Amino acid sequence: MFKIKHVLLLSFTVLTLTIAGCKSQFEKIRLSNDVAKKYQEAMRLYNKKSYSKALILFEDLSQKYRGRAEAEELNYYYAQTLYKLRDYTTARYQFKAFADTYPTSKFAEESRYMSAYCYYLDSPKPSLDQENTLKAIDALQLFINFYPTSERAVEATKYIAILRTKLEDKAFANAKMYYELGDFDITNYKAAVIALKNAQIDFPDIKYAEEMDLLIVQSQYEYAKNSYEVRQEERYTEAIAYADEFLEAHPESKLINQAKELRKDSENGIVNAKRIISARTADYEKYQKQLAKEAKRDTSAINITPIK
Numbered sequence: 001m002f003k004i005k006h007v008l009l010l011s012f013t014v015l016t017l018t019i020a021g022c023k024s025q026f027e028k029i030r031l032s033n034d035v036a037k038k039y040q041e042a043m044r045l046y047n048k049k050s051y052s053k054a055l056i057l058f059e060d061l062s063q064k065y066r067g068r069a070e071a072e073e074l075n076y077y078y079a080q081t082l083y084k085l086r087d088y089t090t091a092r093y094q095f096k097a098f099a100d101t102y103p104t105s106k107f108a109e110e111s112r113y114m115s116a117y118c119y120y121l122d123s124p125k126p127s128l129d130q131e132n133t134l135k136a137i138d139a140l141q142l143f144i145n146f147y148p149t150s151e152r153a154v155e156a157t158k159y160i161a162i163l164r165t166k167l168e169d170k171a172f173a174n175a176k177m178y179y180e181l182g183d184f185d186i187t188n189y190k191a192a193v194i195a196l197k198n199a200q201i202d203f204p205d206i207k208y209a210e211e212m213d214l215l216i217v218q219s220q221y222e223y224a225k226n227s228y229e230v231r232q233e234e235r236y237t238e239a240i241a242y243a244d245e246f247l248e249a250h251p252e253s254k255l256i257n258q259a260k261e262l263r264k265d266s267e268n269g270i271v272n273a274k275r276i277i278s279a280r281t282a283d284y285e286k287y288q289k290q291l292a293k294e295a296k297r298d299t300s301a302i303n304i305t306p307i308k
Helices: 002-030 036-045 053-062 069-086 088-101 110-120 131-146 151-183 189-202 210-225 229-250 256-303
Strands: none
Touching: 002 036, 002 053, 036 053, 053 069, 069 088, 069 110, 088 110, 110 131, 110 151, 131 151, 151 189, 151 210, 151 229, 189 210, 210 229, 210 256, 229 256
């Protein structure tokens, strides 16, 4: 039993010393002034996929190789290492810097593409701010402009389409949000109509066209329904116009019955609003006549000469 424990302890000690030896060897190279040896080790680690250690050496070498012929290849692999480590923000900067610094390099096209692709990878989900998505589209389009016949231009076009779809999702979600907030403030219904129309201008071929057109009708209807009666006729009339536009644009739509129902409800809303206004007007006129009658009676009473 003691012998077994002794063997295990010895094995653990050997393993610890081996690991410590490897670490000290890396540290020795990292602290070395032999840049050629350090670059050789950085490439060895890169090819071995030990990207974290390779990055440490590349970062140090990027300063020492500045202005030298070897800097071109070094900076390329430095950017690639950042990409492999999924630091897309820094990687895209380094790839762009490389392409701008070495425009005739054999790595220039790939680097400009990778810079744009890193923007694509950094594009957030539709519910978040889409600033990086817009920048990714611009960067990918710029790559296509630079290299229109490149095979990578086909990939760039595909990614632009994906990103545009994400922007469409965001635009539709924002418009729906305004509609859902209408219960708290009816002006949000009008804001929903405006947001939906703007989204359709920005994305003429948006995949949500039918849903958006129906939501425009629904939003305008709710806006009219929750308004004061004196404003309802005008706003219901606008809802009817939007419904007619929907029926004309989507005659085979599965949503057509909803559009027809909203149109009918809008017509009924106009009739009801007119009835209420008419009744209130009649009551007001009746009230004014009553006031006038009472005022006349009071005046007559005042003019009667008292008997002495």
